[in-house]
Amino acid sequence: MPPLLFLPLVLVFFAAADASLTACRNATCGAMAVVYPFWLFNSNSPASALDCGYPGLGLRCVNNTLILPFRTHKYRVLAIEYSTHTISITDADMEYSSTNSSCPHLHANLTIDDRSWLQLASSVSNITFLYNCKSNVSWASAWKLSGCAAGSGNSSYVLLDGGVTGEAYGYECETVVMAPVLDAHKKTMAGVFGRLPPENRSFGEVLSAGFQLTYSAHSDKCSKCERTKGWCGYRHNETSTTMDFTCFCEEGSTKSHCGAKGLKRKLYAIAVASSILLLCLLLFASLFTLKKYRSRKISNDAPRIESFLQRNGTIHPKRYTYTQVKKMTKSFAEKLGQGGFGAVYKGSLSDGRQVAVKMLKDPKSDGDDFINEVASISRTSHVNVVTLLGFCLQGSKRALIYEYMTNGSLERYACKKNNSRGGISLTWEKLFDIAVGIARGLEYLHRGCNTRIVHFDIKPHNILLDQKFCPKISDFGMAKLCINKESIISIAGARGTIGYIAPEVYSKQFGAISSRSDVYSYGMMVLEMVGARERNVDANSESSSHYFPQWIYEHLDEYCISTSEMNGETTELVRKMIVVALWCIQVVPTNRPTMTRVIEMLEGSTSGLELPPKVLLSW
Incomplete structure (x- = not known):
């Protein structure tokens, strides 16, 4: 205003x-x-x-x-x-x-x-009026009223002299x-x-x-x-x-009359009004400056992003205009979800393929979220990594266009809060297959690419499921590219989602940041999948008041036996998922397995699969 x-x-x-x-x-x-x-x-x-x-x-x-x-x-x-x-x-x-x-x-x-x-x-x-008197009033100044008597022999009067009312009561x-x-x-x-x-x-x-x-x-x-x-x-x-x-x-x-005091009050009112007006001017100037700074920042970011896209012209996918994005989403008619990055809308390409269009919010300080997404995912090609089909960069409008995943995110099936609301419950076999698929996708990002990629935000929300419930890792806005296979990563500030962030990401005292940080997030996600699938765990039981990994470590056999299917094969799957997850969430990064080792443990026998040291779970 x-x-x-x-x-x-x-x-x-x-x-x-x-x-x-x-x-x-x-x-x-x-x-x-x-x-x-x-x-x-x-x-x-x-x-x-x-x-x-x-x-x-x-x-x-x-x-x-x-x-x-x-x-x-x-x-x-x-x-x-x-x-x-x-x-x-x-x-x-x-x-x-x-x-x-x-x-x-x-x-x-x-x-x-x-x-x-x-x-x-x-x-x-x-x-004075006297109503319904039993005795007659004989004063000279009294008139008898007609039509006022209530009983036989009673009368009513009016007296001109009000001073005789005391006697009238007699x-x-x-x-x-x-x-x-x-x-x-x-x-x-x-x-x-x-x-x-x-x-x-x-x-x-x-x-x-x-x-x-x-x-x-x-x-x-x-x-x-x-x-x-x-x-x-x-x-x-x-x-x-x-x-x-x-x-x-x-x-x-x-307290008396209008005059000199009024002038003083008027001057005071003018001074207050002027002060408020000055504050409004300063506020307006600050907002205008901020808006101008942000506009300049966006315009300064654009050449840097364009330079990146030109340097990697053989890698990045097709570029679309904002008008084309609006057309493919029918002016953003169907919203699929909302996150910290922005909103996701359903759309269709000209060839009929369905897509998911992620519209990024106002760009961050240097456009790293957009570059990370395009740079990292454009270098990938794996069945367990979502495919980036295109993008839009037009002024402040930035969008990423992905293949559409029919069954949405794993969050719908692997979170207790969603299961408790009547969500779809997957079988243990299907959950196990999803856990293996995610592990293979992470192994590919860590070792299969020419440029190693650390995702830094592995969680159920960022795992998409296609029509056959095949998992695909998505949302590379926090990803980090590393040339050397086992190099230590340096990042500015913690990144990720609380509950899935590895300890070393927010405190150097736990160790160096590396691809093992994704391993920790993977382990926490698998434990959440296990806890959400097994509904026989009473919310009021001992587990509800303890750190769940600690509780499940102490009650592993009991928990595995309590699975609803009650057969040896299912029990083995559940046990492998839990034990592998417990290894993945070790506090010291070097004590965690690589994703290659995780796949070996999941696909191998449980006979040689030992529990990690218990003491490391109490941090």
Whole structure:
């Protein structure tokens, strides 16, 4: 992403810091605005509710109607006059209908203590309702309510003077409720003593008209804040648990009004944004430089590889363009596998032969993986070595084209994890033939070629099986070419796969690196083949907690007898595979047999085949 594209993100980041507070002054319910000191419980603002207003002054918006949950009761908001600091409300739960207008049924008293943010306005006084009284009320200021009695002989009343409620309980009324009304309504009712309110207005209508409450919430500070284009709020003090008035400004919040502090915050925001932008520029420059370096590296590697191909023009196979590779794989439609080197795809040549196309990942530092593969495998021709049919070298696109192996890799049949998932289990005879075939292929690489080849990555994954399960050694990306038959090999760093790497490859204290390193990998692979084939070995048995070569050394006879076929010929095959493998994994390279000797032991009798020294297995 270009660095300039980060600038809008930075600006959005700083704008988001104030967006939640801006939402406080944009809260509405229906056509009514809700601002400081009130706030909405159900506001979509991500800000904390108390950032917008005072505790106890939270409103709810229900069906576009504002509701004030005050004390234990709910009141419907009729209007909010922010200029006079008044709010008009009415009882939201009052039972009142036009068919029973003379008997509004109230449920709760409105009591307000001096500590509340809300107080009754001076224009409001109380009237008292007495419901279902057993004794008649004879006060001059009491009206009898019709339609409210619940039992025979009982009556309900309304008293204009709220101060007599204590005496009202002596009349054994079921419910006594004090309700606030505007004084104008009370005086109107008092002037028409002896009958219902004038102008055909019922008590229910008078109560529905509501009453007023006043509030006082830092009005002087809020006025100063608003004059400086801020908006008022209320939030937790940073150093205590108290709540303080807060003036929110475009550039941040203060405790009084907007002004000089805003400039300082703007400069700070600009400095932070500039720093982030600079970091983005540096990151972009680094990525651009790296990409350019890699492109130059690829272009510098290409002449060296081309020079190699020209020097060995009589050896290397056919060269294909990247367009031809895409065509033979149908744009890489069928993927056969994935490895550290890259992906392998199925394809077809123009003559109909099926092939496996290995697309190499981004080339390594000097293109050695590609050269190793082409140089080494092009010098081979053996039934147990895979055939390289072609390659592609076009810019950064590098591909190797092999003959297609129908049965995939030995890993499918020689690994416990695959067998445990229901993989195909080969017979002991077939596993033995595969082990012999791999040995012959390695012997050819070590001694049969004009230039000796050490593979350095022998493992089940790199052994491919054709339609008749004939094994073929593949993947020569780590191979090393040696002119002298028994020369010691020098390599830079360890190469191979953990679990199959010979000890001397990663530590010189074990000995010199040579073709015996492949012998060690071969031995570990054969032991894995044996362990995966014999499923009678309990995963919870003693063998599961020990180094398997050590365990099988100590239980060789028992293990061979436990083979499922239970016949002498099979037992001999299994014993030969195990004993040969144990010789191959000796720690000291010179104690390991050559691949020629390995073949002799596999094809000979087990009568003269002795176990190697046990002590060498404990490293």
